[in-house]
Structure formats: structure tokens, C-alpha cells
Amino acid sequence: MEGVLENNTAASVRGLIRSGIISGHTSGFAPGYIQGNVVILPANLAGDFREFCTLNKKSCPVLAESLPGDPSLPTLGADIDIRHDLPRYRVFKKGELDSEPTDIAHLWRDDLVTFVIGCSFTFEAPLIEAGIPLRHVIEKRNVAMYRTNIATTPVGPFQGPTVVSMRPMSPANALKAVEITARFPDMHGGPIHFGFPEQIGIADITKPDYGDAIAIEEGEVPVFWACGVTPQAVIQAARPDLCITHSPGCMLITDQRHNRG
Numbered sequence: 001m002e003g004v005l006e007n008n009t010a011a012s013v014r015g016l017i018r019s020g021i022i023s024g025h026t027s028g029f030a031p032g033y034i035q036g037n038v039v040i041l042p043a044n045l046a047g048d049f050r051e052f053c054t055l056n057k058k059s060c061p062v063l064a065e066s067l068p069g070d071p072s073l074p075t076l077g078a079d080i081d082i083r084h085d086l087p088r089y090r091v092f093k094k095g096e097l098d099s100e101p102t103d104i105a106h107l108w109r110d111d112l113v114t115f116v117i118g119c120s121f122t123f124e125a126p127l128i129e130a131g132i133p134l135r136h137v138i139e140k141r142n143v144a145m146y147r148t149n150i151a152t153t154p155v156g157p158f159q160g161p162t163v164v165s166m167r168p169m170s171p172a173n174a175l176k177a178v179e180i181t182a183r184f185p186d187m188h189g190g191p192i193h194f195g196f197p198e199q200i201g202i203a204d205i206t207k208p209d210y211g212d213a214i215a216i217e218e219g220e221v222p223v224f225w226a227c228g229v230t231p232q233a234v235i236q237a238a239r240p241d242l243c244i245t246h247s248p249g250c251m252l253i254t255d256q257r258h259n260r261g
Contacts, residue, residue, distance in 0.1 A: 009033075010077065010253045014085050017253075023087045023102050025142040025211075025249030031125035034187075034258045035251040036063055036076070036116035037228030038086060040104075040244040043068040046113040048156030052234070053115065055153040059162055059230040061118040061186045063254075069110035077255035082114050088247035090232065095239035100247050107244065117228040118187040119251050120165055122258050126180050132173045136214050142249035143167065145210035145229050149201030150192070152234060160234035163209070164192065164200070164224040168216040174223050181225065184258070193224040200224065210248035 008016075010033040016022045026035060041049055046065075053060035064073050066082070073080045083105045091098045091107065101107075120143075124134055136143045143165045150162040169177060174194060182190040197205045205222060206213050210229055216222055229248050246252065 010255050011079065013253050014077075014080070017087050018084045020102060026087060026251045026253060027121050027124065027143055027249060028137045028140070030253050031128075032257055033122075034063065034076070034254045034256040035119040035121040036254060037119050037231075038082065038244075038246040038252050039115045039117065039231045040082065040112050041115070041240060042109075042242065043111045043113050045157070045238070045240055048158060049115065049231075052152070052155040052158040053117065055155060056162075056230070058188060058192065059152065059226040060228065061188065062115055063118055063186065064114075064116040066114040068113050071108065071114070073114065073116060073254075076116060076252070080252070080254070082252070083108050086246050086252055087250040089250075090245045090247050092232075092235050092240070092243040092245070094241060095236045104244055107242070109242075112244075116252060116254075117231070118184075119228050120181075120188050120225050121251060122187040123181050123184045127177055130176055130180055132169060132177055134167055136167070136212065139214075141214065142211040144208040144212060144214045145227055145248055146197070146202045146224075147209045147233055152230065157238035157240075158231075158234045160230075160237050161201075162192075163227040163229040163233050165211075165227040166205070166208070166214065166222045166224050168214060168220040169223050170220055174221055177223060187258070188226045188228070191223050191225050195221045197222055197224075
């Protein structure tokens with residue numbers, strides 16, 4: 001899998017996803033290519049969700065939106081088919097998690113609209129290139145993600161808490177990370193909180209709500225970025241008849257390359 005993680009193009013990694021060889025998180029895959037969170041909703045909710053993303057851009061910077069019923073995303077990749085190209089999906093019915101399949105062709109409907117939202121996995125390669133070690137990448141684990149007490153701006157049925165991703169760093173590396181990630185506003189930009197997780201409603205940093213627990217070593221501080229899993233938290237309030245998302249950490253890898261600043 002080292003070639004997949006380090007050298008392969010986005011299209012070849014998507015091929016491995018379609019074949020079922022990759023069915024887990026995509027942190028560290030196809031560095032330099034834009035990765036995206038995914039939300040698929042009925043068209044009658046697309047307007048409200050689009051406005052929700054606009055008003056909560058730190059968590060939900062939209063990279064692309066499909067036409068109703070169209071599984072392609074031509075601005076992100078000529079051969080992308082959102083029914084097959086995520087390692088793992090989450091299917092919500094009336095706001096409750098129903099299943100986590102690796103393909104959603106059997107669920108596809110003519111009224112479904114796909115939103116692709118920027119992902120912090122994209123800026124991990126520039127952080128690593130700058131000499132900032134990322135423990136979850138080194139350990140080949142998913143990033144730790146938490147629900148917070150930071151409220152999103154509500155729109156229509158969409159409201160709920162901001163979700164954050166966490167990466168432990170030395171204070172010096174945290175300062176470098178602020179400068180680097182601020183250059184990626186469409187991938188959540190700079191951090192929104194440092195240290196003291198209880199201040200943003202995280203009672204136990206060792207128990208993430210999504211992803212894997214990542215150790216914080218002596219001399220490190222937890223650094224928190226807004227996260228594109230935020231829509232999954234607000235879906236529970238919106239309770240649409242059907243909503244399909246990526247499983248946390250299991251992103252769409254696009255053919256677009258991002259300016260690393």
C-alpha cells in the first residue's frame with residue numbers, strides 16, 4: 001500500500017476504492033490532490049443546505065455541487081461517479097444512521113444532489129513537507145474528530161454543533177501550522193482553537209466522536225480545525241427522509257491539485 005499512499009494519482013486510488021481494495025480512511029492518500037467531504041440530499045433541501053454552507057463556510061466550504069440525479073462531478077474529475085468512489089458511505093434515514101455501505105448505486109434516486117466540501121486532509125501534505133509530524137498519518141490511523149459546543153448558524157432545518165478535527169503538535173509547530181493552513185481557506189483554513197478542549201465542550205479528549213483516538217504527548221497541545229463532518233451532526237436535527245454522506249475520514253479524492261502556498 002505504500003505506492004497508494006505516496007505515489008499514485010487520484011484516479012488510480014479511486015480505482016482501488018471502486019474495486020474494494022481501499023475501504024477505510026484516506027488520510028495520507030494521493031498527497032497534493034484535493035480531498036472532499038460529501039453530503040448527498042434530496043433536491044428539495046439543496047437550497048437550504050447551500051445557504052447553510054455559505055453561512056458556515058469555515059466548516060463547510062463547498063467545492064462542487066451536482067445537478068439533481070447526476071452522479072458525476074466533472075469539475076472535480078472526468079470519471080468521478082459519486083455512487084462508487086468513496087471508500088465507505090453513511091446512510092441516514094430520518095436523521096438516524098441506517099448503514100455504512102461501500103457503494104450506493106442501489107440507493108440512487110433522480111432527485112439526489114451531491115455537495116462536495118473541502119477537507120483538511122488536503123493540507124496535511126504541506127504540513128508534513130514543512131517538517132510538522134502528524135501522528136495519525138505516521139500511525140496510519142484516522143484523524144480524531146469531536147462534536148463541540150460551538151453552534152453553527154442555522155438555516156431552515158439545518159442546525160447543530162460544529163465538529164472539529166484534532167492534531168497534537170508542539171507549540172512551535174502549532175504556530176507554523178497556523179501560517180500554512182491559513183493559505184487553504186477552501187480546506188477549512190487555520191485552526192479555530194488551541195489546547196483546553198473543555199472550553200469547546202470536549203469532555204474527554206481520549207474519546208473522539210468520530211475517527212481514532214490520537215495520543216497527545218508531553219509538551220504537545222491539541223490543535224483543532226473546523227471539520228466537514230459538521231453536516232453529519234446537523235442531519236440529526238434536519239431528519240431528511242434520506243441523506244448519504246462519506247463515513248468520517250473516508251473522502252472523495254479528486255483530480256484537482258491544490259496550491260500548497
